[in-house]
Amino acid sequence: MTGPRYTPLVESLPSTVPFVGPETQERARGRPFRARLGANESLFGPSPHAVAAMAAAAAEVSLYGDPEIHALRTAIAAHHGVAPDQVTVGEGVDGLLGNLVRLLVDEGAPVVTSEGAYPTFAFHVAGFGGRLHKVPYQGDHEDPEALAAEARRVGARIVYFANPDNPMGSHHPAASVRALIEALPEGTLLALDEAYVELAPEGTAPEIAPEDPRVIRFRTFSKAYGMAGLRVGYAIGARDLIRAFDKVRNHFGVGRIAQAGALAALEDRAWLAHVQAEVQAARAEIGRIAEGCGLTPLPSATNFVTIDCGRDGAFARAVLTELVARDIFVRMPFVAPHDRCIRVSCGRAEELRAFAEALPLALAAAG
Amino acid sequence: MTGPRYTPLVESLPSTVPFVGPETQERARGRPFRARLGANESLFGPSPHAVAAMAAAAAEVSLYGDPEIHALRTAIAAHHGVAPDQVTVGEGVDGLLGNLVRLLVDEGAPVVTSEGAYPTFAFHVAGFGGRLHKVPYQGDHEDPEALAAEARRVGARIVYFANPDNPMGSHHPAASVRALIEALPEGTLLALDEAYVELAPEGTAPEIAPEDPRVIRFRTFSKAYGMAGLRVGYAIGARDLIRAFDKVRNHFGVGRIAQAGALAALEDRAWLAHVQAEVQAARAEIGRIAEGCGLTPLPSATNFVTIDCGRDGAFARAVLTELVARDIFVRMPFVAPHDRCIRVSCGRAEELRAFAEALPLALAAAG
Numbered sequence: 001m002t003g004p005r006y007t008p009l010v011e012s013l014p015s016t017v018p019f020v021g022p023e024t025q026e027r028a029r030g031r032p033f034r035a036r037l038g039a040n041e042s043l044f045g046p047s048p049h050a051v052a053a054m055a056a057a058a059a060e061v062s063l064y065g066d067p068e069i070h071a072l073r074t075a076i077a078a079h080h081g082v083a084p085d086q087v088t089v090g091e092g093v094d095g096l097l098g099n100l101v102r103l104l105v106d107e108g109a110p111v112v113t114s115e116g117a118y119p120t121f122a123f124h125v126a127g128f129g130g131r132l133h134k135v136p137y138q139g140d141h142e143d144p145e146a147l148a149a150e151a152r153r154v155g156a157r158i159v160y161f162a163n164p165d166n167p168m169g170s171h172h173p174a175a176s177v178r179a180l181i182e183a184l185p186e187g188t189l190l191a192l193d194e195a196y197v198e199l200a201p202e203g204t205a206p207e208i209a210p211e212d213p214r215v216i217r218f219r220t221f222s223k224a225y226g227m228a229g230l231r232v233g234y235a236i237g238a239r240d241l242i243r244a245f246d247k248v249r250n251h252f253g254v255g256r257i258a259q260a261g262a263l264a265a266l267e268d269r270a271w272l273a274h275v276q277a278e279v280q281a282a283r284a285e286i287g288r289i290a291e292g293c294g295l296t297p298l299p300s301a302t303n304f305v306t307i308d309c310g311r312d313g314a315f316a317r318a319v320l321t322e323l324v325a326r327d328i329f330v331r332m333p334f335v336a337p338h339d340r341c342i343r344v345s346c347g348r349a350e351e352l353r354a355f356a357e358a359l360p361l362a363l364a365a366a367g
Numbered sequence: 368m369t370g371p372r373y374t375p376l377v378e379s380l381p382s383t384v385p386f387v388g389p390e391t392q393e394r395a396r397g398r399p400f401r402a403r404l405g406a407n408e409s410l411f412g413p414s415p416h417a418v419a420a421m422a423a424a425a426a427e428v429s430l431y432g433d434p435e436i437h438a439l440r441t442a443i444a445a446h447h448g449v450a451p452d453q454v455t456v457g458e459g460v461d462g463l464l465g466n467l468v469r470l471l472v473d474e475g476a477p478v479v480t481s482e483g484a485y486p487t488f489a490f491h492v493a494g495f496g497g498r499l500h501k502v503p504y505q506g507d508h509e510d511p512e513a514l515a516a517e518a519r520r521v522g523a524r525i526v527y528f529a530n531p532d533n534p535m536g537s538h539h540p541a542a543s544v545r546a547l548i549e550a551l552p553e554g555t556l557l558a559l560d561e562a563y564v565e566l567a568p569e570g571t572a573p574e575i576a577p578e579d580p581r582v583i584r585f586r587t588f589s590k591a592y593g594m595a596g597l598r599v600g601y602a603i604g605a606r607d608l609i610r611a612f613d614k615v616r617n618h619f620g621v622g623r624i625a626q627a628g629a630l631a632a633l634e635d636r637a638w639l640a641h642v643q644a645e646v647q648a649a650r651a652e653i654g655r656i657a658e659g660c661g662l663t664p665l666p667s668a669t670n671f672v673t674i675d676c677g678r679d680g681a682f683a684r685a686v687l688t689e690l691v692a693r694d695i696f697v698r699m700p701f702v703a704p705h706d707r708c709i710r711v712s713c714g715r716a717e718e719l720r721a722f723a724e725a726l727p728l729a730l731a732a733a734g
Binding site: 001002003004005006007008009010013014015017019020021023024027036039041042043044045046050051054055057058059060061062063064065066067068070091092094095098102103104105106109127157186187189212213214222226227228229230231238240241243244246247248250251252253254255256257258261 | 368369370371372373374375376377380381382384386387388390391394403406408409410411412413417418421422424425426427428429430431432433434435437458459461462465469470471472473476494524553554556579580581589593594595596597598605607608610611613614615617618619620621622623624625628
């Protein structure tokens with residue numbers, strides 16, 4: 001008996017999975033981490049009002065969530081001063097990016113991103129057969145001019161640009177994003193990933209007319225709102241594009257607890273301000289810890305700090321390995337020259353204390 | 368400025384959305400339903416242990432869920448006597464079916480289903496450009512022999528077969544499912560949707576060797592487990608096929624609350640038995656209500672009862688409209704001759720009392 005007949009595209013995809021979570025490492029190690037500082041989760045937690053809303057929704061989880069996600073979309077639209085039909089809500093930015101790629105990318109379609117940028121976007125482009133063209137960062141920043149030039153050169157369907165950026169934590173001011181939009185060729189859509197923007201300086205997020213057909217912007221409840229495990233993100237864009245998501249999305253995919261939790265989180269502005277302050281303090285503390293060990297913290301507009309270990313990728317990988325051996329979960333950029341760095345999420349005092357204890361030992365062991 | 372360039376496939380997809388939820392109707396009507404009996408949700412609720420697990424997980428929702436979904440997959444595997452790598456967990460059966468279609472169906476690929484069967488499967492097949500071939504039911508049952516014959520005729524990549532069936536509530540015994548598997552041509556995969564099987568008579572679910580390359584079976588926490596709003600389903604199949612899902616799935620798509628809630632629900636066998644008893648009683652009560660109005664309830668192996676209104680589709684649609692006007696949310700099969708029926712979900716005493724009050728009035732108004 002033969003097995004199922006996969007599409008040629010699926011046959012061509014690698015079986016390896018790029019998504020190794022800390023739980024996988026914990027199972028392999030046989031013990032838990034002391035400090036979970038590798039996944040840019042918000043260790044300051046979700047809004048207590050959101051927790052209460054999720055707990056209440058759990059008792060009603062027998063009922064499907066509203067497939068139009070009406071209440072949440074309406075609240076998001078009001079928050080951003082756009083119309084509800086200029087907003088689509090999905091299963092995190094990951095899920096939304098997958099659907100965007102599905103809408104615009106078929107086999108061989110050119111797509112542009114930065115070398116070392118978000119791997120899940122690259123996963124989706126490969127998964128729909130697109131051809132990914134990568135441009136290098138300029139120093140520790142994404143390079144909007146190079147992205148636009150490459151989009152013009154290849155006639156890209158999509159340019160992916162994260163602002164602020166992961167894994168470097170850097171950001172561009174709004175004017176640079178606007179210049180990128182103006183420099184795009186006809187028919188190229190900018191996928192502007194603003195997952196971390198609530199943690200960036202004022203003036204990072206540009207004003208964009210929602211009906212501008214050249215841009216779709218993504219936001220998430222996973223980072224500043226502290227709900228990575230809930231899986232809710234949203235996109236703002238032109239009505240035609242937003243409506244196109246309905247052609248392919250999993251209409252009941254954002255469930256009842258997810259909708260209730262995200263709505264309550266959006267409404268709790270005081271909690272967001274609290275997290276913003278905590279993140280700012282934690283960034284400073286991570287910087288002090290790094291500098292105390294002779295390392296260089298990079299400026300961060302996110303909920304993590306990328307630390308330049310001052311040598312090459314092999315050394316930074318050794319530092320990371322030694323931190324993991326001391327039960328500190330961190331990650332690092334995966335392409336040179338950024339792989340001279342490790343990436344440390346903002347944590348509470350206890351996690352940062354554990355990191356501060358482990359770092360000098362890890363550096364010594366890494367030689 | 369031109370807009371984004373959609374793929375030709377996406378351009379060909381309809382903009383209409385087939386997924387109208389009761390909330391959409393409530394917003395249009397300007398008032399809520401008294402009894403929500405149209406979406407085959409479990410009005411008996413989720414396990415209290417699962418509610419507690421979800422509430423506890425809500426407080427930790429800052430953390431991503433385990434992308435390997437290890438604990439839940441292991442528990443599901445133990446429950447079914449298979450290995451964890453023969454199980455994949457996804458965002459409901461809807462999400463899993465979408466990924467299955469993506470793995471096997473490209474433009475023009477033949478797929479077989481029943482006329483009037485699950486619209487979301489058809490949505491996915493259309494969404495990936497597959498060519499859907501439909502066979503009629505035999506009476507009020509799906510027709511496994513006709514499905515197999517059509518699969519042989521067109522060389523289907525997938526045959527979709529729900530047992531028990533929605534929207535008719537009928538079922539086939541395990542032997543018929545086994546005969547269908549044996550009758551499939553080489554290279555056709557049976558997508559066996561057992562979303563309702565926990566509510567069917569003993570002997571409905573066949574023994575299937577998990578490594579049998581001809582079948583993948585789907586289960587869900589949405590129906591008997593009472594967690595439609597959580598979005599967790601799973602599939603059991605051969606390792607190669609299960610591994611292929613990793614090529615395309617949203618790896619963090621099943622979040623932390625979802626994993627915790629589903630695990631607790633799976634472990635609460637007493638609650639499942641309670642729901643099974645409640646469903647059995649509610650089916651009988653819906654039958655009595657229907658018969659009291661001179662209508663014919665069809666035998667049900669699910670958490671709903673399909674009621675033959677005894678005339679044509681126009682009459683049943685009028686009955687449904689009159690029920691909705693009386694604040695009773697029900698649905699109905701959408702193709703003839705099944706559209707002579709309405710479909711009523713099992714509810715608690717209060718919902719069934721509301722239905723019992725409204726039905727004679729609706730019938731009188733429908734003429």
